Amino acid sequence: MLTSRPSPAMFNVIMAVVILAALLVTSAQPRTAMPQIGLLEPGHPAVRSHLVEAFRQGLRELGYEQDRNIAIEAYYAEGKFDRLPDLAAELVKRKVDIIVAATTPAILAAQKATSTIPIVMTTVGDPVATGMVASLARPGGNITGLTIVAPQLSAERLKLLKEAVPKISHVAVLWDSANAHEVIGFSEAEDAAQGLGVRLLSLEVRSPDEFEGAFAAMTRQGIDGLFVFENATNTNYRKHIVALAAQMQLPAMYGLREYAEAGGLMSYGPSLLSNYRRAASFVDKILKGAKPAELPVEQPTTFDLVINLKTAQALGVAIPPTLLFRATEVIK
Secondary structure, X not given: OOOOOOOHHXXXXXXXXXHHHHHHHXXXXXXXXXXXXXXXXXXXXHHHHHHHHHHHHHHHHOOOOEOOOEEEEEEEOOOOHHHHHHHHHHHHHOOOOEEEEEOHHHHHHHHHHOOOOOEEEEEOOOOOOOOOOOOOOXXXXXXXXXXXXXXXXXXXXXXXXXXXXXXXXXXXXXXXXXXXXXXXXXXXXHHHHHHHOXXXXXXXXXXXXXXXXXXXXXXXXXXXXXXXXXXXXXXXXXXXXXXXXXXXXXXXXXXXXXXXXXXXXXXXXXXXXXXXXXXXXXXXXXXXXXXXXXXXXXXXXXXXXXXEHHHHHHHOOOOOXXXXXXXXXXXX
């Protein structure tokens, strides 16, 4: 049986129809854009980059790879908190899918910039008291994530400092009453101080240029111990604080291991690295359709006690063996 070939004109028509059909099928398929994640960091890259890397590691463990199936970009305020609103606005302008923010100032800036883009908190004090979420169990808005505060944490820190250095009797507290969780924490420390026979000196610091004055006040008041809250200002300038404490030969308790690693005597608190890795799971759930309003905010359940023996020796402090045994890490 003989078959005739289509004419050149007919062949062109057929090919045009095939190409058009292919284009229609392609356009009908849903397009999956690479998720864009924006990190809003209050400090300097040199100080915060290890935390950002922990977040990236958490995402890699969940199957996300930079520039393959996710895009991640970090914005740093470099300790200038007045830049945070502009940086948050820039992330919104870029239409990122999720904002991951650290510390109360950055989270509040992100919250003011958007009520629709999901926000994941990596480190925050009391998100309920500051109005970020309605409750820990049901955040109710576009914000969820992790806190670094647990009940009676300040009391336990003061007890550990007293156990390490039994002779202390007058402890300065570097804090900021503008942070709601520090108000609660300071009250807890006051209650604990009474039972420990310790007097507290309240010294509020809200900017780095106030540290020198605060330590001068400690000298005048005859302070023999130091308690430092882990707010954004203190953490960004922790090396400066640790250096000033060393000059005054002050044994000090800090809220995060990064202080002990910088030369502070001891720290007790949750791991920021763990929080950042855990934040990746919130991002994963949201990208898969979960709503921030329904993802409970997580509180820390495990805490690290880090003791710097080099600093203890420099201060002439003999850490009790029972305390060393309880330490998560001893820096020699």
